[in-house]
Amino acid sequence: MNTSTNAAAVQFIGEHLLPGQIGYFLTILSLVASLVATFAFAKAFYAKEIGSENEWKRLANIAFVIESAAVFTCFVILFYVISNHMFEYKYAYMHSDKHMPAEYLLSCFWEGQEGSFLLWSFWHCVLGLIVMARSAKWKKDSYGVMMVVSFTQFCLASMVVGLYIFGHKVGSSPFSLLRDEMPWPILSRPDYLQVLKDGTGLNTLLQNYWMVIHPPFLFLGFATTTIPFGFAVVGLLKKDHNWLSNALPWATFSAGMLGMGIMMGAAWAYESLTFGGYWAWDPVENASLVPWLALVAAIHTAIIFRKTGTGARVTYLFFGISFLLVVYSTFLTRSGILGDTSVHAFTDLGMNAQLLSFLYVFVIPFFVLFFVRYKFMADPIKEDAVDSREFWMLVGSLVLFLSAVVIIAITSIPVFNKIFGTKIAPPEDPAFAHNQVQVFVAIIIGILSAIGQYLKFKGGAASGSFLKSIRLPLIITALVSAIVIVFVGIEFNDKGVGFLAALFVATVASIFAIVANAHYWLVVLKGKMKSAGASIGHIGFGLVLLGILLSSSNKKILSWNTTGINVIQKDPNGKSPAGNPMENITLFEGIKTDMGKYDVTYVRDTVDNLDKKFFELKFAEKGPNKTVKDSFNLYPDVLKNNKGMEGFSANPSSKHYWNKDIFVYVTSFQDHSKDDTVKFKSHQIKVGDSVFYSNGYVKLEKVLVNPNPNRAAGVNELVLQMAVHSVTGLSYEMKPTIRLDGMTMSQVPDTVKAQNLIVNFNSVVDQPKGILEIGIKESSSLSNLITLKAYEFPFINVLWIGVIVMTLGFVLSTWARVKNLNAK
């Protein structure tokens, strides 16, 4: 980067260099300490004598504690720098500003790559300290796991260290100074901080409370995949499968946190992005989903392996791959390789070689180790019983894992293009390309998670008793499905009958999963909390599937632009490409507009102290005979974009019912109240005369004297009753007025906003002849208008409830396993 040669000579005013210097030192310290910890834990792991083992262990623990302290302190310092608006630091300048509400300071922290690496590192420290505290029980296993954790920490520390080694930049420091990083001439001025004034701020789209908590949960999920991975590595190195029961609670906890973290991101997308949904199969979303799928597959094969002694290879492989997929996702989302296919990947920081090395240092050794130990993981030779629980669990795990493989293969098209120089682009409908595959995964997993619990490990359950116990859940499923299909329905016909049928089957399968697992928990397990984890987790998963199916396939666009008042001129080509319909309705301020089930009025707009512009929209649901069934207000807003971008970011607003959401956002707006320069044109007119304007004519029908009985005492009004006839055939009424209040005269013009027409009653020219003067003004700047998109999402709450229930299932199962381990 550019470092000014005379910078050393200049005394810069108002800089706070100490936090950054401490930060720099601590990142280097954490790099060194994590390397020492890796080495010392490895030595302790391989030590043959108890004496040297304890020596190395002590050194390793000290190194890891130092490393953790360094990372925690870096975390605090960076937060201090951001929250005190020290714009001499590039990170603060690029990611925050002074006007931001305090709660978003944390979002600033993880907006950039450096901060999010630090967050990830932070969780590794917390987890590592917990593993260290268990070392008395786990002995060698804990050293092995800590060796892996420390090495991961070393890799992460190298990402934020920001050193030049033999001319190569290693890592990007969050503590680098703006004047060292940017070649701006202004930064060589001693008083540049006075000139800078403010940072460029947090991306407006990220100014949402979900963005405060989504990254911590997601990175906690990412970080926790390291522990089962570490255990698997230990198992392979030691040729010992005993790690499984210790690793399982970590794996279930990880799946719970990662799953919730992903869905918090989905909730953010739903609330603050405007693609009208919560999941778009964006590469960034896929990259976080696939480790979760692999991890869930790994948990199931691990349970099979523990119960039956078969399935060692897949268990090692799946735990390995779930962590490796986290690292691969890191590469995908941070290297900029997704460029043209993702709208929200991080920007390339020029660290691709480093990110790629991060991938290789885990992938290559793991697979080498895996194949060296391939024989050791061989299954005992015996035939699997088709009526056993493990058989179908294994099938389910393989389906989940292969679904992850398919998703990540499709997501990796840009990588494929880069390697082979091809120019393959995503298909016309990328979401459908995924959905048509994943709907079958949903069907299989739904059914398997329903019947799995009713089968016994190692088989042997008489088929009669299986059918007997599953009969009631089947009957309930049939009833519930019938009710759901009749009263809610699946109305997604765009992709043909085959896909529609698949959606129906998937809906029934997800209901089956919910009912069967609820029945199993309540009847077979007698509602005991201790063994409820699996059942509740499966109920949650079933609810998630059901919520996705019901909300996505019944999503309706409410804002069809079919009302004549808006489309003055139709598209001359008369073309509306299929799948790209006229989905935006135009609303003029103060005018009630018909939007299918609702009448919508753009009442007014207000700007809050953060420059957020809120639009007050009144929705009135039409009942029979012009009654209003229900009425509510929605406040979608727009926020002026920062960071040098023009335009606005729209934030949707939703009305939540128990069974649906009404979801609206402003797609464009025009605020004309300030730039009205058009003048009135005067016309002399008598009763019965007409005056033309550009889009029709105005006719004076009669002159009314004091038509309003409720006027104040002493006030006299002269009102012109006029009719406006536009060329499109629509008519409006106008009543421009002159008001006399004692000696003061005032004019009250009237407007027809839909015609951009304003008429003023100027004066009475000749009373005996009845000649009056009116002023007519036509101005596009007359009315404020917005274009609005509105959707109805039925039963989206089923999805959110499902996420909570599923997370609860994972937490319960973690709790039960930890309790079990401690009891031993």
Added chain:
Amino acid sequence: MKKTHIILLVLIAVAIVVLISYTGDLSSYETIGSAKQKQGKFLNLIVKMDKSVPVEYDPVKDPNLLKFGVQDSLGGHINVVYHNTMPTDMEKSERLVLKGKVQGDTFECSAIVLKCPSKYKDNAEANKNQPVAITN
């Protein structure tokens, strides 16, 4: 051979079939010149706005009609029709990925992906927005 192995092989075969059938849905990135040769085929263009062609968009008349011109790095030019609202920041965006079909002389666009480097920050873009001193 064990039943699980058979199932495993079947599932892997299904996954491979799925991936192969998926390649049938894939489209390609084209230049404007090559896109014009492929009338009516869904494809992707990587282009930038052609500032010499005025952007036509009037939400009062029709909020779902946007017309503009684009050019690619090889100098090709084409007019684009997009039946939707104008994406925020489109004119600022230094690169657009357009998805759609060429119909005659125009590109019937069904989706626009904006590449705003400043969205997640980039030094080059930040340089453009560097603060300017008011006094000297």
